[in-house]
Amino acid sequence: MTDPAPEPAGPASMRHLLHGDRLRHLTRLDRLLDLPCFDRGPLTGPAEARHEQTYSRLRALGLDAGGSLALHRDRSRLLTALEWAATVDPGLFLTALVHFSVVTCTLAELGRPGEGLAPLVEDLDAMDAVGGILITELGNGSSHLGPATEARYHHAGRTFTLHTPDPEAAKFMAPGGSPGRSRIAVVYAKLLVDDREHGVFPFAVRLRHGATTAPGVRITPLPPTSLVPLDYAVISFDGTPVPYDGWLRDSADITDDGRFEDPLDGSGHRLVRSLLASAHASVGAATGQAAAARAAVAIALRYSGGRTTMGRLAPRLPVLEYRTQQEDLYSALARAYAATFLVNEERERFVRGVHSRPPAAGGTPPTWAPWSAAHRDLALAKAWTSRTLEQVAAVCRQRCGAQGVLSMNRITDYEDLARIFHAAAGDTLLIHLDAGKSLLAEPPPPTAELPAGPLDVADPHTAIRLARLRESRLHTDLARRLDEATGAGSGLRHQEPDEFAVWNPLLPGLVDLAVAHTKRVVLERFQRQADALTGSPDRPALATLHHLLSLDSIEEDLGWHLEHADLTPEEGRLVHSARPRALAGVHTHLPALLNTLALPPARLGAPIGQPDWLGAVLDSAQH
Structure with missing residues (x-):
């Protein structure tokens, strides 16, 4: 395989804006596709064969990078590997995200060296064991905030034992049901010292060594699922021993005389710190989903450009010439670009180690879940890309007709990935609730009066202003309703209000605020990228896509703006009437926009995404 063409000299190019300097590394990773474990032929027989293939691919990906720790130390390389994995195999991506971004990170960052921890780190690093995270509990909603699983400290031997006190506390949905492969898990549990709780901590536990399950560990496989099929299981503990350094204690300690010490006073702060890897999971999930959205729309556009129809209006015309195809797929392309620009800025900050102060640092612990408190911007980016991928993949599946529903064409795999990630790496609804609450505690964004007269809907700044x-x-509006509910400033409050009664009516509004905030950030970041192409020959192509995205944004909230008199019905009609010109502009520049995605057919793997899609489909059928 050859390296991609060098970037043109002079002003920035679209390809550089979309991919930075990652293309050479992505091309190098494509060499893994020649390994037997990456064979694209259909798997037959029991589900274990597919699971084994997934874990063999994980091992190959890790060894190619020099091990788990090498990826942990090189954030840019890690995110690029995850981006590649999401394009090639969503099941591999989910497994790699957990192994590298969550488990390896948590052991390396929160663990303290010791004889018990060292062999676990070595096995993860050498890819001799698969890492998993055990946090969600079967019967306890929001168990991330307060797991029922117990880690009891035993002072005589300076050890811990893990206990699942009841069936509701069993850890749920973690892969690990297939026997015969070594497993190491990060288990979240409440720490008990002399029967006194001291917050939530992660513990490093060897669940299985080869075919041997660890003492006190019970693994019950769940029935197979078609969505990102892995060997999901329910896992519980009955006195499972954990050495002292298996406690991933960070800055906490238990003294020689049995006294618990922790400079992070307050369970809220400790919880957020214990979930340090959630920021890694959020940015990794956002990166992978943005990559999957680009892959889905690339497959659909390539197929639509080569698929002809015998419709009586114009026999033998490619379906992409039809306005119905353009309406959906060009908007999907704009969303994929926008999600990528959103994620690129977050991943750049993450790679540089630049983090905004999490809301919980000021003393307010998370209310519904810890993800937004650990890092709000990254959590919101993950939630936005889940929404984007689900929308983009659904449209691509529909516009590809019968071919779109075939698993071999990958689009359904990408759609399933979005469905998984509405819950994985932080529940989307809970992220929005906590993010909305924290946004409400901050000043609203500055706004400017809309100009007098009809709005210029062709100007993307109009969408940003709206x-x-x-x-x-x-x-x-939410701040006013909150003040009314609490009696703030009225002098009428004589007792503390019921928190649930206050916040429950506001919850839908908190979600709307969090989504509106992210949408505004998405539009602003696209504008910055478009501005960066000033003087570049690529600017007209990106400008047409920018125009379409802006119109889509206004149209999405058009009813709300009409209700609040921000727009008139005539201006609403202007939005509709501007759309054909925007679509025509994207159609003109589609070759450049599609080429900028830089997705070689071998990496996509979908038969309908190949230059000779008909021959590729027939070849797949023969196998």
């Missing part, structure tokens, strides 16, 4: 206005009004 997005800022909507976010600010949602913020103001």
Whole structure:
């Protein structure tokens, strides 16, 4: 395989804006596709064969990088590997995200060296064991905040034992049901010292060594699922021993005389710190889903450009010439670009180690889940890309007709990935609830008056102004309702209000505020990328896509803006009438926009995404 063409000299190019300097590394990873474990032929027989293939691919990916620790130390390389994995195999991506970004990170960052921890780190690093995270509990909603699983400290031997006190506390949905492969898990449990709780901590536990299950560990495989099929299981503990250094204690300690010490006073702060890897999981999930969205739309556009129809209006015309195909797929392309620009800025900050102060640092612990408190911007990016991937993949599946529903064409795999990630790496709803609550505690975004006269809907700044206005009004309205519910400033409050009664009516508004905030950020970041192409020959192509995205954004909230008199019905009609010109512009520049995605057919693997898609489909059928 050859390296991609060098970037043109002079002003920035679209390809550089979309991919940075990652293309050479992605091309190098494509060499893994020649390994037997990456064979694209259909698997027959029991589900264990597919699971074994997934874990063999994970091992190959890790060894190619020099081990888990090498990826942990090189954040840019890690995210690029995850981006590649999401394009090639969503099951591999989910497994790699947990193994590298969560388990390896947690052991390396929160663990303290010791004889018990060292062999676990070595096995993870050498890819001799698969890492998993055990946090969600079967019968306890929001168990991330308060797991029922117990880690009891025994002072005589300075050890711990893990206990599942009841069936509801069993850890749920973690892969690990297939026997015969070594497993190491990060288990989240409440620490008990002399029967006193001291917050939630992670513990490094060897669940299985080869075919031997660890003492006190019970693994019950779950029935197979078609969505990102892995060997999911329910796992419980009955006195499972953990050495002292298996406690991933960070800055906490238990003194020689049995006294617990922790500089992070307060369970909220400790919980957020214990979930340090959630920021890694969020940025990794966002990166992979943005890559999957690009892959889905690339497959659909290539197929639509080569698929002809015998429709009586124009026999033998490619379906991409039809306006119905353009309406859906060009908007999907704009969403994929926008999600990528959103993620690129977050991953750049993450690689540089630049993090905004999490809301919980000021003393307010998370209310529903810890993800937004650990890092709000990354959590919101993950939630946005889940939504984007689900929308993009669904449209691509529909517009590819019968071919779109075939698993071999990959689009359904990408759609399933989005469905999984509405819950994985932080539940989307809970992320929005906590993010909305933290946004409400901050000043609303500054807005400017809309200009007098009809709006220029062709100007992308119009969409940004409207997005800022909507976010600010949602913020103001929620703040007013909160003050009314609590009696703040009225002098009428004589007792503390019931927290649930206060917040429950506001929950849908918190979600709306969080989504509106992210949408405004997405539009602003796309604008910055478009501005960066000033003087570049690529600017007209990106400008047409930018125009379409802006119109889509206004149209999505058009009813709300009409209700609040931000727009007139005539301006609403202007939005509709501007759309054909935007679509025509994207159609003209589609070759450049599609080429910028830089997705070689071998990496996509989908028969309908190949240059000779008909021959590829027939070849797949023969196998």
